[in-house]
Amino acid sequence: MPYTPGANWQYDVPTTGSTHLPPDAGYGKALTNQGYGFEVAVADLIDNSIDAGADKVVVHFLRDASRILTLLIIDNGKGMDEEGLDAAMTVGRRRDYGEGALGMYGTGLKAASLSHASSLTVVSRTRRSRAAGRRLTAEGIEDGFRCDTVDPRYAQDLVDRYDGIIEWQGTVVRWDGVRSFETVGRGQSDQFLSKAIARLETHLGLYLHRYLQNDLKLDIAVWDVSSGDSLGEEVDHIAVEALDPFGYKVPGKAGYPRKFTAPVEGVGDVQLTAHIWPAKSKQAGFRQIGSLTARQGFYFYRNDRLVQAGGWNGLRNPEGHLVLARIAVDLPARANSVLSLDVKKENVTVTPAFTLGVEKAVDSAGHTFSGFLADAEAAYRDGSRRTEIVRKAVTPPGKGLDPKIKRVIKEELPEKADEEPISFTWGSLPPDQFFALDRASNTLILNKTYREDFNDGRRGGVNDAPVTKTLLYLLLEDCFGLGRWERGRQDKVDYWNTILLASVDAQRARRAQAAS
Incomplete structure (x- = not known):
């Protein structure tokens, strides 16, 4: 309908046609500056492995005598053929995700990788296709989103090197020019790797704990390629164990955990599983996942993958006397305007409808959510009054011990x-x-x-x-x-x-x- 000046201007914006505007090559700068932490970026890539049906994943650091060379993530998932590789490496292309998939926006592989590395290579094979590979670099993106085809002989050689993981199918993601590796001074590689692996082990153990408690086998390995052996020598190997933030043996108060139902406008009933940890617990799932104050509050899951570990999302401020209180929340399967997850899968943003619903939450016996908070505070205060034997501090064990x-x-x-x-x-x-x-x-x-x-x-x-x-x-x-x-x-x-x-x-x- 042609536009009549002055008519209905406050309700709609009329148009007279359209044109397609492809992204400018300068978008590559934004793609590589998404603010991914190292552990968050690696976890995002492992999400892709899980979506591909992998039950075995290895995070592999390669080093020589003086420096850290590269990082590879190898899985035994279903793999990709040439067409699948092109789709995976296309910037801005979003694929259809299944109902239980961990992927969401179609940008994680590229954004997470190029936030840390100047070059991303993906080599893959399926049961019906030969090994093939693609490489995406920051320079290639600036050159009209150019993606390089990996020499098929190299692709096959790389797959063969990891035949203990990739048998008939699987994928290798390789980062080169990792910026944090390039800043490590000569002679500092051992110290850097020790700290980086410890942080990575904790992050993956926490955020993927439900998968690790089931069938997922996830390892972190370091290989020194400076030895005479063409494959190098394994100098460190860690099997990542689940760090369950609700894995206490006995609750801090009898009757917990309790399942509350929160009526959230725009979503419906949301289930909250409220836990109270025992005071002064030394278990890894309580003590070794970060600051106790920061880890109180809500633990949001999406398809069994932890996407927020603690925080009150505007319900209240963190307080020392609530460090025993943790609540598991599985996000609803269908999209809604109340609970939204960020691209990096680190935090959930909620509207006031969620916090209002939580304040009204009750369990089947009529217990209120505010009563849960009071119970958690009482358990903390009771525990604080108990005397504890103080053990002597030790130098921690490091590489070489299980x-x-x-x-x-x-x-x-x-x-x-x-x-x-x-x-x-x-x-x-x-x-x-x-x-x-x-x-x-x-x-x-x-x-x-x-x-x-x-x-x-x-x-x-x-x-x-x-x-x-x-x-x-x-x-x-x-x-x-x-x-x-x-x-x-x-x-x-x-x-x-x-x-x-x-x-x-x-x-x-x-x-x-x-x-x-």
Whole structure:
């Protein structure tokens, strides 16, 4: 209908046609500055692996003697053919997501990757297609969104290198030119990786805990490619364990958890599962996922993936006496205008309709949500009055000890502040030494001559001989971080070595007898 000047101007804007305006190449700058944290970006890529049906994912750091080279994420999902790769690497293309998918906006792969790396390569194969790959770079985006085709021989070689994960199908995502890696000074790679992996392990263990508690196997590995072996040598390996923010053994108050129903206008009934942690709990799901004050409040899930870990979303301010209060909320399956998730899947924005509904929430027995908050506060105050035995702080264990053991040590013993973790390695030592201490680098060295004796005749992996290493840690932890080295302490180290060597001889004698 032609526009009549002055008519209905306040209700509608008339148009006379349209034109398509493709994004300018300068959009690449915005794409690479989305504010993704490193752990958040990696988690976003693993979401894609889960959507592809993967039950095995490895986050793989490659390094050489002096620097960190690149990061790869490998999965055994259904993979992509050439057409699928083109679609995945098209900036701004949104695919159709299934009802239970973790992906939402179609930008995560590109935005998360290019926020940290100058080059993103994806190599994949399906059961019916050969290995193929695409590479997207910041320069390519500026050059009219150019995407490079990976040499098929390289694509096949890369898939073959990870045949322990990718059998008939799977995907490798590779980051090159990772900006945080390039800022690591010479000789600082070990320290950087130790801290980066610890943060990544905690983040993935928390935000993917429901998947890890089911079928997902998620590992973080470090390979040194400077060795003579063409594949390199594995120097660290961590199996990521679930960090359940509701994983207490006994609740902080009898009768919990309780399921409340909140009437939320615009959504309908929203289920709230309210939990009260036991006071002063040392469990990893309570203590090791960040500040207790920040972690109180709502835990929003979307399709079993945690997308917000704590916070009150305007209902109230965080308070010390509510640190035991946590509420699990599964977001409704259908889109709505009340609860919206940000692109990075880190935070949920709510309108006042949600908080008003929470204030009216009740459970089947008539208990109110405000009563839950009062119970959580009472449990905290009761716990604060109990006296607690204060255990001596220790230097934490580091690389070379099984992560499950490290987590229990962390739960049981407070850590010394700003102390480098004690790492474990097998090295060349004289035959009259079972172990040696390198106190300058906080390293406990075990004699590699005896390695097979504690691994049932096998070489073992990075985190092998867990009982032996744990006992040595408990014996020797207080030998690190000291000032003057006393003569009596050296004498203990000497006779511990002698006694442990006798245990090795006894172990070998038993093995020989069993074999005869």
